[in-house]
Each structure stands twice: as C-alpha cells, then as structure tokens.
Amino acid sequence: MFSKILIANRGEIALRVIRAARELGLKTVAVYSESDRNSLHTILADEKVCIGPSRASDSYLNIPNILGAAEQTKAEAIHPGYGFLAENPRFAEICESAGINFIGPQPAMIKLMGNKSLARQEMRKSHLYILPGSNEIVQDLSEAKKIAKKMGYPVILKAAAGGGGKGMRIARTRAQLEEQFALAQNEAKASFNDASLYIEKYLDNSRHIEIQVIGDKHGNVVALGERECSIQRKHQKLIEESPSPFVDDRLRKRMTKAAEDAARRIGYQSLGTFEFLVDGQGRYYFMEANTRIQVEHPVTEMAYGIDLVKEQIRIAAGERLSIRDGLEIGGHCLECRINAEDPVTFSPSPGTIDFLLLPGGNGIRVDSAAYQGWQIPPDYDSLFAKIVALAPTRPEAIKKMQTALEMTTIVGIKTNLPLHLSILADTDFARGSYDTQFMERFQQKNGNNQK
Amino acid sequence: MDDNKKIDYEEISKLVSFLEEKHLTEFELEVEGFKIKISRALAQATPPAKAAASNPTAQAEPAQTSTPAAAAISQAPDQFHYITSPMVGMFYRAPNPASPSFVEIGEEVTKGQTLCIIEAMKLMNEIESDVDGVVTEVYVENGKPVEFGQRLFAIQPLAA
Numbered sequence: 001m002f003s004k005i006l007i008a009n010r011g012e013i014a015l016r017v018i019r020a021a022r023e024l025g026l027k028t029v030a031v032y033s034e035s036d037r038n039s040l041h042t043i044l045a046d047e048k049v050c051i052g053p054s055r056a057s058d059s060y061l062n063i064p065n066i067l068g069a070a071e072q073t074k075a076e077a078i079h080p081g082y083g084f085l086a087e088n089p090r091f092a093e094i095c096e097s098a099g100i101n102f103i104g105p106q107p108a109m110i111k112l113m114g115n116k117s118l119a120r121q122e123m124r125k126s127h128l129y130i131l132p133g134s135n136e137i138v139q140d141l142s143e144a145k146k147i148a149k150k151m152g153y154p155v156i157l158k159a160a161a162g163g164g165g166k167g168m169r170i171a172r173t174r175a176q177l178e179e180q181f182a183l184a185q186n187e188a189k190a191s192f193n194d195a196s197l198y199i200e201k202y203l204d205n206s207r208h209i210e211i212q213v214i215g216d217k218h219g220n221v222v223a224l225g226e227r228e229c230s231i232q233r234k235h236q237k238l239i240e241e242s243p244s245p246f247v248d249d250r251l252r253k254r255m256t257k258a259a260e261d262a263a264r265r266i267g268y269q270s271l272g273t274f275e276f277l278v279d280g281q282g283r284y285y286f287m288e289a290n291t292r293i294q295v296e297h298p299v300t301e302m303a304y305g306i307d308l309v310k311e312q313i314r315i316a317a318g319e320r321l322s323i324r325d326g327l328e329i330g331g332h333c334l335e336c337r338i339n340a341e342d343p344v345t346f347s348p349s350p351g352t353i354d355f356l357l358l359p360g361g362n363g364i365r366v367d368s369a370a371y372q373g374w375q376i377p378p379d380y381d382s383l384f385a386k387i388v389a390l391a392p393t394r395p396e397a398i399k400k401m402q403t404a405l406e407m408t409t410i411v412g413i414k415t416n417l418p419l420h421l422s423i424l425a426d427t428d429f430a431r432g433s434y435d436t437q438f439m440e441r442f443q444q445k446n447g448n449n450q451k
Numbered sequence: 452m453d454d455n456k457k458i459d460y461e462e463i464s465k466l467v468s469f470l471e472e473k474h475l476t477e478f479e480l481e482v483e484g485f486k487i488k489i490s491r492a493l494a495q496a497t498p499p500a501k502a503a504a505s506n507p508t509a510q511a512e513p514a515q516t517s518t519p520a521a522a523a524i525s526q527a528p529d530q531f532h533y534i535t536s537p538m539v540g541m542f543y544r545a546p547n548p549a550s551p552s553f554v555e556i557g558e559e560v561t562k563g564q565t566l567c568i569i570e571a572m573k574l575m576n577e578i579e580s581d582v583d584g585v586v587t588e589v590y591v592e593n594g595k596p597v598e599f600g601q602r603l604f605a606i607q608p609l610a611a
Contacts, residue, residue, distance in 0.1 A: 068539035
C-alpha cells in the first residue's frame with residue numbers, strides 16, 4: 001500500500017478522497033489554485049501545494065505543476081477525482097513514466113473509452129447493443145444530414161471530446177439539424193477546444209441507467225447494480241437513485257452481466273461506469289464508459305454498504321478486489337446534487353456562504369466541501385453538496401430526502417434546493433414513471449418557474 | 452503596543468544611525484509581539500512579507516501577515532517589487548552547486564537578468580528579473596521546494 005497520495009482535484013471529490021485515504025492510514029497532499037486557498041481540501045489535507053492561478057487550465061489541468069508537487073512531497077500515487085485530468089490518457093501515461101501510480105485504469109483503457117468510435121467497435125465485439133450512429137467524426141452538415149436521413153430522426157449530436165452534457169444537441173427534423181449543427185460545434189469548441197461531432201440515433205422515452213464495474217489487477221471483475229440517472233437538465237444529472245424504479249430483477253441481471261463481461265473482456269482494472277440508454281421495452285444500448293469515479297458514486301456505496309474510493313485506492317496499490325459478486329442491495333438510495341445556481345434561470349450563483357445548515361440524521365449522508373464563511377469561487381463547477389438518503393423502500397427514501405432538504409438552510413448564495421423539493425413532490429417522480437425528458441415536461445408543467 | 456511601547460520613531464532613527472556607524476547591512480530585533488528588521492541597502496524596514504511566504508509543506512493555517520507593529524512602521528507605500536515563482540519546482544540560487552549565487556542581497560539587477568533557477572520536471576528554468584532594481588530580500592533557501600505564486604525575491608525598483 002502507498003504511504004502518501006496526492007489528490008489532483010478540488011471540492012467535494014477531493015475531500016471524499018482525503019477521507020478515504022486517511023481511513024486507510026495514508027498521508028494526503030492537496031494541490032490548489034489561488035482561488036482555492038481557503039477551500040476545505042486545501043485546509044484538511046496533510047500537505048498542500050499551490051499549483052497555479054484560478055483558471056483551471058493553468059492550475060488543475062497543469063500537468064507539470066501537479067507532477068512537480070507530487071515529486072516535492074514524495075507522493076507515491078495521484079488520485080485524479082472526476083473531471084479535470086481524470087480521463088486524460090496522456091496524464092495517466094506521464095504519471096506512470098514518472099514512477100507515480102495513477103489511481104485509475106490503465107492509460108490504454110482511458111484512451112479506448114475516450115475515443116467514441118473505437119469504444120463502440122470494442123463494445124460491439126463484447127456483444128453490447130450499440131445505437132445506430134456515425135462511427136467516425138461527422139465532417140460537415142451535409143454528411144450529418146445524409147446519416148440522419150439513413151437512420152431516421154430524431155438524432156443527437158455529441159461532442160467527440162465531450163462530457164458533462166456540453167456540445168449535445170437533439171434534432172427532430174432536418175431543419176433543426178441545420179440549426180443545431182453549428183451551435184453544437186461552437187459549444188464543443190468552446191468547452192473542449194475541439195469542434196468534432198458525432199451523430200447518433202436519439203431514443204425518445206428512454207432512460208439513462210448505468211452500471212458500476214470494478215476490476216482489479218488480478219483479473220477479478222464485479223458489477224454492482226444500476227444507478228438511475230434520468231433526471232437531468234440539459235444532460236446534467238440532478239437526481240440519481242438505486243435501484244431504478246424501472247429495472248426489474250431480470251433486466252438488472254442481464255445488464256450487470258453484460259457490463260461485467262465487457263469489462264472482463266477488455267481487462268479493465270479500476271472503477272468504471274458503463275452508461276446505457278434503456279428504451280420502454282427494456283432494450284439497453286451502450287452509450288459510453290466512464291473510466292473514473294463518478295459524481296453519483298455515493299448512491300451505490302450507500303445502497304450496497306461499500307466504499308468505492310477505498311477499494312479504488314487498494315486496487316491501484318495492487319490489492320485484490322474485496323467486494324464480493326452478487327452483493328445484496330440494502331435499501332433504496334437517492335442523491336440530490338445541490339448546485340450554487342439560480343433555481344429559476346439556472347445561472348451560476350457564486351459568492352460567500354453567510355449561513356449554512358446541512359442535514360444529517362439516520363440514513364442521511366452529505367458529501368460537501370462547503371462551510372459557513374466560505375466563498376464559492378466563480379471559476380469552477382457549481383456543484384457544492386451531494387445529499388444522499390437511504391431507506392428501506394423508495395417512498396421512505398423520498399420522504400427522508402424531503403425532510404432532509406426542508407431542514408437545509410443556505411444563506412448568501414442561490415441554490416437549486418427549491419427545484420429539488422418540487423421534483424420530489426412531483427406525482428410522476430413519486431410513481432417512478434419518468435425518462436430523460438422528465439425535466440422538459442416538468443418545466444413546462446411548472447411554467448418554467450421554480451421559485 | 453501602547454502599554455508596552457518598547458520602540459518609537461526616535462529609537463528607530465537611532466538604530467538606523469547605529470547601523471551606518473557600524474557599517475552593518477542588516478539588523479533584526481525581536482521583542483514581545485514586535486519585530487523589526489532593518490537592512491541598510493535601503494535603510495528601511497523590510498516589506499512585511501517574510502511570514503506570508505507560504506511553505507508548501509506546512510500544515511494548513513491562515514497565512515500570517517506582519518505583526519501590527521511592523522505594519523505601522525512601513526507607512527510608506529509598498530515600493531517593493533516581488534518576483535514570484537511561476538511554477539512548482541526546486542529553487543536554486545546558482546547554476547550549479549560549485550558556482551556563486553546569481554544574485555545577493557544588496558546587488559543591483561537589470562531587467563532580464565537571471566535571478567535563480569527553478570527545476571521542474573528535470574528542466575532548469577531560469578527566472579529573470581522583470582525590473583531594474585536592487586535585491587532587498589531572498590525569501591527561499593537554496594534547494595528548497597517552491598509552489599506557484601510563492602515569493603522568491605523582493606526588489607527595490609530604481610527610479611527611471
């Protein structure tokens with residue numbers, strides 16, 4: 001096992017890794033930008049190194065400075081968290097060549113899954129269903145129109161370098177495709193500095209359901225049940241739950257086996273997530289695989305009573321998987337992502353938290369890097385707390401979550417707490433009958449005006 | 452500081468002349484809750500920055516600024532120019548262990564002159580002065596790690 005690890009991230013996930021490392025008896029090194037001087041990960045790690053100014057490209061994405069920090073502090077491994085450098089194969093390679101353990105899968109796996117067309121081909125070989133779409137980057141609008149005509153509308157445009165819903169656009173008609181193509185390109189260019197797009201068949205009334213897999217360096221692989229992530233706004237997840245109200249035992253068995261087999265076949269060695277679109281008939285299509293810890297990992301941890309981050313660190317150090325196959329789910333788990341944003345306009349609301357009361361009690365877990373008096377920097381993601389509720393049944397979990405959110409008080413910044421409360425009170429949500437278009441319908445129904 | 456007034460303006464003046472008399476370049480005095488450092492290249496209190504230069508391996512704690520007394524002394528506007536580290540790496544004052552340092556306190560430097568080397572990823576990066584002036588402080592010991600933004604040198608710019 002390592003004795004010291006560096007966390008190349010910030011916010012709640014950096015804190016999550018610091019906690020896991022400390023529980024394992026490891027020393028931790030935080031890296032931070034100038035605007036995170038007073039952030040919790042900087043304060044709570046054993047050591048800290050400033051790696052650059054506010055702008056992420058100069059700090060949290062600055063590979064030389066991060067490696068310099070690891071070298072200075074003699075950290076043996078780097079945990080990348082999610083976002084930033086987590087799925088950058090070059091970073092994983094450089095870590096390896098510098099003799100620093102990258103806490104994640106092999107660079108080749110990151111490369112494979114980062115290339116959408118290669119990933120699709122490979123998953124087809126693993127007998128996963130793939131949605132019709134362009135196998136290569138779509139060069140221009142006329143090519144996009146040709147492909148769309150062949151597979152039929154609606155279609156979805158996706159940034160090749162994408163993630164986090166940016167650069168994704170749905171087109172239901174030829175006219176919409178003409179309109180959306182340039183927009184998607186611009187968005188992709190702005191977000192990832194790469195305007196390349198893919199085009200895929202879009203499934204209406206489908207659900208976004210993902211399977212957590214874990215592989216070790218000894219060939220052992222397990223898949224843990226599903227996370228239902230269909231409550232999304234602009235492809236950004238808002239509420240996740242496990243189990244999915246839609247998935248029955250039979251479908252769960254098929255999907256977990258499919259993901260587990262695929263992960264085993266490619267020799268996957270770390271935490272990973274296989275994302276699927278599931279249609280109304282229970283047919284599931286591989287979308288992509290994420291080669292990192294997910295934001296919503298606490299849902300699986302709570303539902304199955306495990307610690308994915310500790311397991312991830314142990315596996316990186318060469319230990320064998322300690323999580324058994326066929327683990328029983330221990331209840332129903334919900335997670336709400338609390339963002340510093342205006343609940344009406346959804347624009348980010350950075351600023352100082354003047355008063356903060358986070359919930360607690362039986363079955364409640366809060367992953368957050370916020371504290372009273374902390375100034376949320378405007379430079380990064382607006383997510384600042386994840387509130388997780390575990391109860392024996394889904395209705396009880398919803399009730400528990402409502403109680404927790406009602407007792408949460410945040411003064412000084414705007415948050416999406418009111419939005420979460422009205423989703424939890426929605427009858428379709430309560431019945432569990434929803435799909436990825438839930439939020440569009442919900443906003444129309446509520447006059448797009450969640451106070 | 453009022454009830455425990457150990458040093459006033461007159462005494463500081465005396466200290467300054469004492470330095471000149473004895474041809475000392477630097478003088479440092481510390482008494483309860485009060486610290487003064489006088490360096491003769493300038494005949495002035497050093498910038499209240501030494502304690503603020505953070506140590507990358509130190510435990511997290513709020514950065515200490517100057518003591519109230521020291522702040523009171525440097526009433527003149529902050530006229531120092533600071534050279535900070537543009538990267539994370541190892542700080543070296545000389546091109547190799549056998550050579551003399553690039554610069555010493557009290558030495559005049561010109562814009563573009565190399566002040567130190569920061570080693571990052573096996574590369575030696577020469578850090579240059581971006582002003583003409585006199586080096587009044589070196590904040591980091593040779594061979595120590597530095598982080599981004601850490602103060603390396605204070606320079607008293609020369610009036611153009």
